[in-house]
Amino acid sequence: MRRHTLSNADTVIAALRTGFDRLAEFVRKFDDEALAGPSAASEWDIATVLSHLGSGAEIMTNTIQLALDDKTAESDFNQKVWARWDSSSRQEQAAGFLTWNQKLTTLFESLDGDQRENLRIDLGYLPAPADVATVARLRLSELSYHSWDVRSIADPAATLDGDAVPHLLDIATSNLGWITRPANLNGQEATLTVATTNPATEFALRLADPVSIDPIPAEQPDGSLTLPAEAWLRLVAGRLDADHTPVSAGLTGPIAWQTLRAAFPGY
Template identity: 30%
Template sequence: MAKIQDRIDLIQGLSQRMHTFLVDLSEEDWDRPSACDAWQVGDVLGHLIGGAERQMESLRRGLNGDSGPPDGFVPLDAEGISANNARQYVALRQSLGDQLLTVFDQRYSELGRVLNTLGAGDWDKGCWHMRRGNMTARDYVDLRIQEMTIHDWDMRSAFDPDCRLDAESVGALLDIAPMWLGMTFRPGPAIPAPVVFRFELDSHPDRNHEVSVTGSQFQISTGSARDADALLRCDSDTYLLYMYGRIDSSSPRLKVDADPALMRQFEVWFKGL
């Protein structure tokens, strides 16, 4: 497990990387469709601003012993949360106008200061998250890295379809991937026997693993599954883009040994956000 300070520094590095990329965009560039459904490039940045604001508020409440939902919280299913987010952050982007990047810089500078005030005894305190419910302050840092890395790619790929994920963030996202699968799993009817999907990563063989799905539940394990129903081989970037729903199993970046219908079912069970 990486030191928490390394994770905080990574968040700050990602925000600076995004600023450097975005600062010279034209008005037309901000309006380009991103790789994130329903959002233009500017809308993605609005979402990242909102994410930093939510995290700081959740940390404030959590450090004061309140890890439950905020007043007025209305629970929604995953589809409802996504639809609400899509509308909310388009509106935020529009309200900020040409101050969008300035506010982004401000919020991530504030977030860095807040995270650097936490002491050793604070990182395991509970904080509220609308999808995860109660999660630790430490896990929330990982979630912020995840969102920043994937959405950085969402924006960059609008200009360069062959761009890669931030290299310094890939290791962190591989650490976070099991948590992400848990957040995106859509349980369905139980099936007679588990279906096993094996993932082999060319550049990180120590990360090879199996995902076993019973329809209503799933389990992740390591080791060699000789009886896997599906085998996927790829590099780390491709694995992460697949897991986060940015490409599907038909992508030529993936080497797939499986019935295409089985892979489509995996993408129903684990639907990227």
Template identity: 35%
Template sequence: MNTQLPAEIAALRNSHTRLSALVSNLDGDGVRAPSYASEWSIAQVLSHLGSQAEIAGLALTAGLAGGLAGADSPDGTAGAAPEREEMEPIWAAWNARTPEAQVTDSLEGTAHLLTRLEGLSPEQADVFRVTMFLGEVDLATYIRLQLAEYATHTWDVAVMLDPAATIAADAIEPMLSQVAVFMGFVHPPAGEPFQVRVTTTDPARDYVLSMADKVSLAEHDDAGGDVDGAIELPAEAFVRLFYGRLDLDHTPPVRESGTRGLADLRQVFPGF
């Protein structure tokens, strides 16, 4: 088993524990109150996470079955995650719940998924393969996808109760590893190409973020070329920037230089 997996599953468990605590004392009005996700209430955020846990459970089953079937094959095989037509009834069922049920059922559903993940054997973890929107992924990538989703939306709730809230520290490094992969799904901005050097702390990273015919993120030493600006900020803030959650009211101290910076990047990453 990948030695990082237990820590990343624990980070997902910790985000679930945090979210459970955040909503535990909310009454009916509280769960109907707005979340940071502009179109969703707090209950709707949990509804989204509940449907994601249900869909992720189906993908987990498929990935385990596919991996075991291909364990003796040189090329292996992968299970298939649910397609959109399979997901739509799940979304509809969650949307039909009351806000109170969305909250309680979501927490229970994610707890069930976590119990399954925590119970995987090293052999199951090693053979797991599932085809998702990124293509065929292993268990480490699958878990990071769940963690990124859960930790980000937990922040969507936390920040409405505490404006100084941040994404959980134990989620940041796994989320950083996925950001470069997700860059390929970002639409490049119109206008002249530009590059921004991004230096982070906690953990320390040194990137170049390029805006050209596509958006890409590379290690600074590998990127080459001149940059048009530079930003130094906590890694947690960089993760929130990518997810469209680094507005002016929720930005920690940042150092900027050059002609391109956060104002430009906020336009590239509007969030969801």
């Protein structure tokens, strides 16, 4: 796989701004009926997706500010935030999404060059505090997928934000053991050459137990998968069902689309 150099904080933050502004334009038009409607995220309505993104933005804003101030988080801060959001009305959740994602994006944008390079932020679930680029990239991933969950209901041809895609390719498959279900292959095994466009990458996808990726394409693969990079990202995240697969996507070899999708059930 032709790896992209991990993007720096500047470009990730710029993509965050683009992604938020795009989703915000939709959210400002939603009435109560739209907010109560289904999203592409299983069992979540639109308002719940926005609540998830809003509460996450509030928590991350607090986390970054604590790192800037060299302070420690309250032990129950996250639980209090989630409880408040869960008890809010749908309109309050939509308004809160706009408020807190604007605050978080503005906070990222306010970081100076030294902070973007040297600040380390303790997210609480990584082995060590992470740099700004890593934290922004994780947020970009969350925003990008859930933005698609909202937008794709009205537009089945919706794609992930183009500005986000290059930044997500290196992290999308960082934990295959968690995001894949080899049992859903029903004993089938195959090695596929995956070729993406926009941007162009090529690598080997080994469908077995465990599922794995080899950056070097196999010399004698069992088949091939060709698709836009954003569609590959959606496949990995369980968001490439038949109704949302681009016509340009192609799959050859012994593995059927249904089986391939089942190996990546989503999260």
